[in-house]
Every structure is written in structure tokens, then in C-alpha cells.
Amino acid sequence: MNTPVYRDAAQPVEHRVEDLLARMTVSEKAGLLFQTMITMNADGTLVDDPAQAPTATARRMITDLGMNHFNLLGGGGPRQMALWHNHLQELAAQTRLGIPVTLSSDPRHSFTDNPGTAIMSGAFSQWPETLGLAALNDSELVRRYADTVRREYLAVGIRLALHPQIDLATEPRWSRIVGTFGEDAELTSRLVGAYIEGLRGPGDGLGADSVSAMVKHFPGGGPQKDGEDPHFDYGREQVYPAGHFDYHLRPFRAALAAGATQMMPYYGMPVGTPYDEVGFGFNKGIITGLLREELGFDGIVCTDWGLVSDAEVLGQTMPARAWGVEHLSPLERAAMILDAGGDQFGGEHAPELVVELVESGRIPESRVDTSVRRLLAEKFRLGLFDERRYVDPDAAEEIVGSAELRTLGDAAQRRSLTLLKNGEPASGKASEPARPQGSTPQSAGALLPLSGRPRVYVAGVQPEAAARYADVVTDPAAADLAILRLDTPFEPRTGGFEAFFHAGRLDFAPERLREILSLLESVPTVVAIHLERPAVIPEIAERAGALLASYGASDAALLDVLFGHARPEGRLPFQLPRSMAEVAQGHPDLPQESSSPLYPFGHGLRYSPTASAADPLPGPAESSPQTDRTDP
Structure with a gap:
């Protein structure tokens, strides 16, 4: 018997592609157009x-259902x-045509615990959030990070990254900022490009x-009204x-220039623009008009999850995010997505809708074929029909979370920490260093780096971790x-699901703020705040002895920096506003809007050389980051 082409x-x-397409039924083609969650x-x-x-x-x-694209939730x-x-x-190999599965994943290499947007790292190496990579403004580090993701994903069979997220964080209240590169279009x-x-x-x-990248959320999901999420x-x-509007498009132009093959539009609907x-x-x-015709993209467009059907999520009914077309039936919504130029329905498992559209004549089969060609071509290019269909469990154990990759992630956590204040700045106000390089003089009366073995009170830090560096009281x-x-x-x-989206005000409630300020006024205090959004903290900044921003860092990473065993190298990837009034009065689509922020975009202090920085670490020394690429 001859081998099929x-x-x-x-x-x-x-x-x-053409040989396989000619062999497929409408039902098999329809199955290819759906990607949903799996455990x-x-x-x-x-x-x-x-x-x-x-x-x-x-x-x-x-x-x-003939489906063969799945988004893995959780893991092991x-x-x-x-x-x-x-x-x-x-299981897929046993189907009539044996079309292999393309397995996808949301980010799973950092600290985020929102199951709708990312997955905690588990066995994988742990890095700072994307904001932390942006704080370092280091293209080679981003490339090394993405290469690490590639190696670990490949080892367990994940071939599609549902990232990077390149929305611009121009509305400080938006709950998805933690997954972005910040507010600056040039930086993002x-x-x-390095990420992709x-x-x-x-190879070229x-x-x-390879791991394919589904870049999101076209044409930029940052300028949300009142910072609420769609x-x-x-x-x-x-x-x-x-x-x-065009400012938010700039990162997507760069992604296309870097060879992105998949795009995900966001849920939101544009208001007050020339678009519907x-x-x-x-x-x-x-x-079709902007992405495909104007920008020339002929790759895969996959919707965000759940545009067609209502669904049960964490015990709650989530209505379809069919904004502006809520009145349409699921069948009509599916037809509209295909007519708009989409190829795949994210978070859905209803191929029967596409079958009905074709059999009723509402959508020509040739339109479905256009999307099937794109999806099949990607599978072939990724080697899924050939040598990459299966993975080696022994190799997975060696690669995922290996000492080499964990060392790279740990080093990035330390580097990304951003020193905002260290005693009182000599000039009396925060300096504004230029990107991408430069050094801010150390503040007068600097508290950091710490030396010796002081008596330390900790809150939000594990006492066991601090005990390696200081006497904990x-x-x-x-x-x-x-x-x-x-x-x-x-x-x-x-x-339920909504609880995972940290939105709304960026300042501490009065009672909680009083508790924090009481501590700051009773003892010199180093404050480290995890910035998943631009916090409003003027009173804390004024009273803290030292102030650092983190974007996902372990206690060990923070303490190494505080005690001078590693240096904070980050710079803010967005402004920190002075007040909620300033935030509320701002324009959601405008970057770096404040003329007098608490700390400006790009702010970051540096340590001067000290003897303490040369002291031996209170544990095993880390190896230097590696730049050599080793494929699984």
C-alpha cells in the first residue's frame, strides 16, 4: 500500500496539507476549529x-467530536x-486520519495563581512575571527565558504557548497588567521579538x-474603561x-515582524472608534480589515475563551463573552466569528455548530477549508505528524525544573527587583534615570544593603527564610x-472565577494603611511590594526606610538582594501614581500620563559597591546564568 502524501x-x-484536507469530512474539519480546556x-x-x-x-x-487542539489546565x-x-x-492516532493533538498552555513559569490567565510553576523553573522581565529591559534575558519555556514545554509535549501578552498597561487599574511588559510601546x-x-x-x-506563540490580545487589551476586565x-x-489606538498596535506590528504565526483578539469591544x-x-x-488586510497577517486567529457558549467555571455560570452581540444565538455567533476572519473558537467544544453552518449553506465549506489549511500547516511544521508526536518521560524528568534552568530563573528574580528608595534621596526627590542603561547615585543615609546579622522583625516573609540571614524577633x-x-x-x-481578578482601587484601605504606617513609624523598615499593578503608596514611600518593587520573587531572592549578595537591577515598567484621583482622571489609552508621578517610568536605584556584597552567601552559591542553548 502506498503511503499517503x-x-x-x-x-x-x-x-x-492539501492531501489531508481532501480526505477530511466536514465533521473532521469542524473539529479542527475548536480548542478548549482539558485536565x-x-x-x-x-x-x-x-x-x-x-x-x-x-x-x-x-x-x-474530532477535536485535536487542547489547553492543559493544571498538570503534575x-x-x-x-x-x-x-x-x-x-488516542488521536486511533482516529480515522490520525491527526495529532496540538497541546497548548497559559504561562506556567512564574508566581501568578489566576487559573484563567496563568498557572503556577509547579515542577517548572520559576521566573519573575513578565513585568519583571520588562523591568530588566534585557532582550537577551527575554530570549533566554522563552528558550527555557520552549525546552520545558517540549519535554512534556506542549507545543503552543498562549502567550506572550503584549497589551500595554496604560490603565493602572486593569487586572491583567501583571502579564504584560508594562506601559511603554517601544519597550514591549x-x-x-526576543520572546518569539x-x-x-x-532555525528561521x-x-x-519549536513552540508556537499565540500572541495576545489583538489589537491591544490595555485601555479598559475604568480598568475593568472584559x-x-x-x-x-x-x-x-x-x-x-495606533499606539497600542505597535507591539503587534513588532510581533508580526518577528514571525508570529498565531494571534488572539481580546474580549473587549472598541467604543468611540471607526470600528463596529x-x-x-x-x-x-x-x-480582516486591520490584521489580515492592512497588516498582512495570514496566520491563525483564535478567539479568546468562551465567545459562543455559556459555561460553568468554578461552580458558576459564565455567560459567553459575546459583547455587542449578546442577542445572537450560539450558531449566529459562530457564523459571525468565521465571517470576521477567525479560524478557531477558543474555550469551546461544539463542532456541530460549524457542521450545521456548512450543511445549511450559511457558511461555504471553502471558508472552513481556509482555516483548516492554516491549522494543519502549523501541525506539520511543528513535526507533530512525524518525529515530535510523542515525548520521552525520562527526558522530561531531566529537563523540567533542572538545576540549570532553576538557576536561570532564580537569578532573574533577583535581578528584576527594583529599588525605589534607599534612605532619603540626596536631591530630596526621586531621580529619573534614562533607559536602557544608567545608574542612579546611592541615596544619602542608605539603609541597604544590610550587613552583619541584625535583629529583624518580618511580616509577609517566612521566618525560616529570614533566619538564614538575621536573628528573627x-x-x-x-x-x-x-x-x-x-x-x-x-x-x-x-x-468563584471573578475573585482571581485583582481590580479596582490601587491604594490600601484606611485601616490597613494605619497598620502598615504604625510599623514603619516604630522601627526602620524595608518594604517590598509585589507590583501586579501600579500601586498608590505615597504614605508608605515617605515613611519606609527602603522601598523595593518585586514582580514575582521568592523570599530567598529578596533577602539575597537586601543583604547585598545580589544586586537589584530592575527599573519600573510603568509609573507609580500619587493618588487615586490622578488615576481616575487619567486617559486609559495614554502611557506615562502623570507629569509628577510618585516614581516615574524607568526609575530604579543602584547599590554602590560594599564589602557586604562580597560576603559569602548563607547557603549554596548560585552558578552563573548560562547562555548556551541545549535542546531536549
Whole structure:
């Protein structure tokens, strides 16, 4: 029997695509157009109990619905993830045409715990959030980070990154800022190219050793009205009162220049622009007119999750994010997305909708074929039909979370820490260093780096971690100094999925602020605040002995920096406003709007050389970051 052209690795991708397309039924084509969530059992087996599956079981979606694109929620040990992936591919291989699975993932290398936007690192190496990479403004580090993601994803069979997120953080209250590169279009544009190159790996285009990048959220999801997020109906409006729509496009132009092959439009709908006031995933002017025709993109467009159907999420019913077209039926919404130029429905498992659209004549089969060609071509280029269909569980255990990759992530955590204040600045006001290089003189009466073994009171820091560096006391009155870790304030929302989105005010509630200031006034205090958004902290900044920003860093990373065993190298990737009034009066689409921020974009102090920086670490020394690339 002759080998089908689509199974012959020696054939050009275009020939393989056309051969396979000609063999597919409408139902099989429809299955390719859907990508949704999937989970695994801890032992690496498939979840066969419908009650434990977030949507439907893998067996039903692959065997009955013809689907072969899935977004993995959660995970397990590297060996178990590799085994599970192979079980998934074995199941797909048993279907009529044996089309392999493309497995995708949200970010899973940092500290974020929002299951709708990212996954905690678990077995993977742990790095600062994307904001922390932006704070370092180091393209080579971003490339090295993305290369690490590539190596660890490849080891367990993940071939599509549902990132990078290159929205611009111009509305300080928006809950998705932590996943961005900050508010500056130039900085984000510079780093996104390195990110895509690192995921792509060796070679000029996608290959068997690549992880594809789904860049999001076109055409920029930052300028949300009142900072609310369009996962929810009250945040559906995206506004441009300063007329900066094109400013938010600039990073996407850079991503396309870097060879991005997939794009995800956001949920929001543009208000007060020349475009229709419907969600971007439904918006023909945005997808076909702007992305495809004006910018020349012929890759895959996948909607954000859940535009067509209502769904149960964490025990709550989430309405479809069909903003501006809520009145349409799921069938009509699906038709509108295809007509707009979309290729794939994210977070959905309803191929029967596409089958009905084709069989009823509402959508020509040739339109479906256009999207199927794009999706199949990506699978072929990634080697999924050939040598990359299965992974080695032994290699997964060696690669994922290896000492080399953990060392790289740990070093990046330390470097990304941003010193905002160190005693009183000699000039009496925060200096404004230029990007990308430069050094700010050390402040007069600097508190950091710490030396010796002081008596320390800690809050928000594990006492066991601090005990390696200092004598920990339980009463601030008995301490030489205090170390206080804080998170960016937010307004708690209702339970379930919504609770994971930290939105609303950026200042501390009065009672909590009094507690913090009481500590700061009783003992010299080092404050380290995790900035997932630009916090409003003028009173804290005034009274703190030293103030640092973190974007995802362990206690050990912070303490190494405080005691001079590592240096803070970060610079703010956004302004810190002085007041909530200033935030509320701002333009959501305008960057660096304040003329007198508490700390400006690009601010970051440096340590002067001290003897303490040469002291031996209170634990095993870290190896230097490696730049050599080693493929699994």
C-alpha cells in the first residue's frame, strides 16, 4: 500500500496539507476549529469521568467530536505530564486520519495563581512575571527565558504557548497588567521579538524543536474603561479618549515582524472608534480589515475563551463573552466569528455548530477549508505528524525544573527587583534615570544593603527564610529593623472565577494603611511590594526606610538582594501614581500620563559597591546564568 502524501515527511508542507484536507469530512474539519480546556489525572492517565472534566472528556472530544487542539489546565510531575501527553496522542492516532493533538498552555513559569490567565510553576523553573522581565529591559534575558519555556514545554509535549501578552498597561487599574511588559510601546515592541525568537528555537521558522506563540490580545487589551476586565460584562468597553489606538498596535506590528504565526483578539469591544462596537473576536473590521488586510497577517486567529457558549467555571455560570452581540444565538455567533476572519473558537467544544453552518449553506465549506489549511500547516511544521508526536518521560524528568534552568530563573528574580528608595534621596526627590542603561547615585543615609546579622522583625516573609540571614524577633520593639512584604491593593470581588481578578482601587484601605504606617513609624523598615499593578503608596514611600518593587520573587531572592549578595537591577515598567484621583482622571489609552508621578517610568536605584556584597552567601552559591542553548 502506498503511503499517503500527508504521512510522507519528505513531501512539502503544502502538498501534505492539501492531501489531508481532501480526505477530511466536514465533521473532521469542524473539529479542527475548536480548542478548549482539558485536565489530567495526577498519575498521567486520561480523565474519563465526565464529572471531573472541565468541558468534556478527552476521549469524547477526540473520538466523537474530532477535536485535536487542547489547553492543559493544571498538570503534575514532568514524567506524569509526558505520559499523559503520549496517552492523548495515542488516542488521536486511533482516529480515522490520525491527526495529532496540538497541546497548548497559559504561562506556567512564574508566581501568578489566576487559573484563567496563568498557572503556577509547579515542577517548572520559576521566573519573575513578565513585568519583571520588562523591568530588566534585557532582550537577551527575554530570549533566554522563552528558550527555557520552549525546552520545558517540549519535554512534556506542549507545543503552543498562549502567550506572550503584549497589551500595554496604560490603565493602572486593569487586572491583567501583571502579564504584560508594562506601559511603554517601544519597550514591549523590543522584547516581544526576543520572546518569539526564544520560543521558536533554532532555525528561521517553526520546526520540530519549536513552540508556537499565540500572541495576545489583538489589537491591544490595555485601555479598559475604568480598568475593568472584559471577562465580565461590566468591563466590556475598550476606550481611547486620547486617540491612542495606533499606539497600542505597535507591539503587534513588532510581533508580526518577528514571525508570529498565531494571534488572539481580546474580549473587549472598541467604543468611540471607526470600528463596529462588537467584541474584537466578532469584529470583521479588526480581524480582516486591520490584521489580515492592512497588516498582512495570514496566520491563525483564535478567539479568546468562551465567545459562543455559556459555561460553568468554578461552580458558576459564565455567560459567553459575546459583547455587542449578546442577542445572537450560539450558531449566529459562530457564523459571525468565521465571517470576521477567525479560524478557531477558543474555550469551546461544539463542532456541530460549524457542521450545521456548512450543511445549511450559511457558511461555504471553502471558508472552513481556509482555516483548516492554516491549522494543519502549523501541525506539520511543528513535526507533530512525524518525529515530535510523542515525548520521552525520562527526558522530561531531566529537563523540567533542572538545576540549570532553576538557576536561570532564580537569578532573574533577583535581578528584576527594583529599588525605589534607599534612605532619603540626596536631591530630596526621586531621580529619573534614562533607559536602557544608567545608574542612579546611592541615596544619602542608605539603609541597604544590610550587613552583619541584625535583629529583624518580618511580616509577609517566612521566618525560616529570614533566619538564614538575621536573628528573627517576634516584637518590632526588639528589632533593629523590619522587613515587610506587601501585595498590590485591590478591591475583592465576588467568589468563584471573578475573585482571581485583582481590580479596582490601587491604594490600601484606611485601616490597613494605619497598620502598615504604625510599623514603619516604630522601627526602620524595608518594604517590598509585589507590583501586579501600579500601586498608590505615597504614605508608605515617605515613611519606609527602603522601598523595593518585586514582580514575582521568592523570599530567598529578596533577602539575597537586601543583604547585598545580589544586586537589584530592575527599573519600573510603568509609573507609580500619587493618588487615586490622578488615576481616575487619567486617559486609559495614554502611557506615562502623570507629569509628577510618585516614581516615574524607568526609575530604579543602584547599590554602590560594599564589602557586604562580597560576603559569602548563607547557603549554596548560585552558578552563573548560562547562555548556551541545549535542546531536549
